[in-house]
Amino acid sequence: MARLDQLPEPMRSHIATLECPNFKTQPWIEGPPLSQRRVAMISTAGLHHRDDRPFTIMSGDYRIIPGSIAANELVMSHISTNFDRTGFQQDWNLVFPLDRLRELADQGIIGSVADFHYSFMGATDPKLMEPTARDLAGLLKKDRVNAILLVPV
């Protein structure tokens, strides 16, 4: 489990001392009911299409994951070796719950699933990701996305 005090050493100390950004403001934006939301996922699991470029050390860029992608087309090139991958190897929804989102859209619980999703590789200085994240916000607006699910690994 990911309860910090139950992680084995040296993992616990490594994670406990990771520098986290903090922000002077806490922006808050509301939107329509869930049934009218168009949802996109942004993962930090280093996911990408099988034919796409793997992530590299300290890369701040992202990969585009089309909403039409199939399970066998999605692979992971996260640089860290310190988290479980056997779950993803069994079931992609454990890390990238696209089938679950599609089901919620079919049931009318959410409005729709975005045409594009995105993945960063989280073992990176957040400052390196900020410029691309700002660009990404504009692209998400063009995809009429009004709800983003951020999924770690």
Next chain:
Amino acid sequence: MPTTHISLIREHTEIIKPPRALWVPFELGRPLGVPNDAPFQTKVLLAALKLFEATSGPVLEDFPEEAPVSGEIGTVWACPINLSIEKTDLSSTEQLQEAFRREMLQLRPWYDLAVKTRRRTTVGVSGISVERISDFIGAFLQGNVPENPRQDLPVGLVLKLAVDDLKAFYFEAVSAQPGQALPGSERFADWFWDETVAGKVLLAVKQACTKSNDPILQTVVMRLLIPMTQTNQSN
């Protein structure tokens, strides 16, 4: 842009203070809790999406359930193939590499079955074929750097990706065998690092390349090849 966030490390989220976050008590690498359990995954997903209905924030909620203990975690697991290394002189690089090739060949039919059954594999991120992975990784055993099979990545990073493919190959192969509960992540890691030739090859590659002149290769073997939880055993 409205966001909601699944949090695996509550302490980090308390510092970052994103607008909406759902802390989940799950293992790193498993943000939706458990594989092949759609109802539970949907419950987690809905709990995160429901945070969009909050009227003020930041919101940090705790998901109230532990991940279900599936057969993969609760069962004593053993690989039914005897990957015996008793007759191998592990101090001999040649014998170690030959045993590595044999071990992969033993697992290959099970890997092929896994791909056919699941119609999916997570192997392939390195771009090196399954047939060539043992030779590529084995070439590092003597501290040599083999010819880089990719033009777009440094060879050290290709080694890291090949090791990811290797571990995925082993997991997918053993989990396809009949009558076996799936190994949990911890059990699989213990088996891979303690009982397979592949694990011993990777530990030997780390030893052989620690003093490499290639800084990326050195970083990879020192920090990105062996999990921290296995570090004590590899030193």
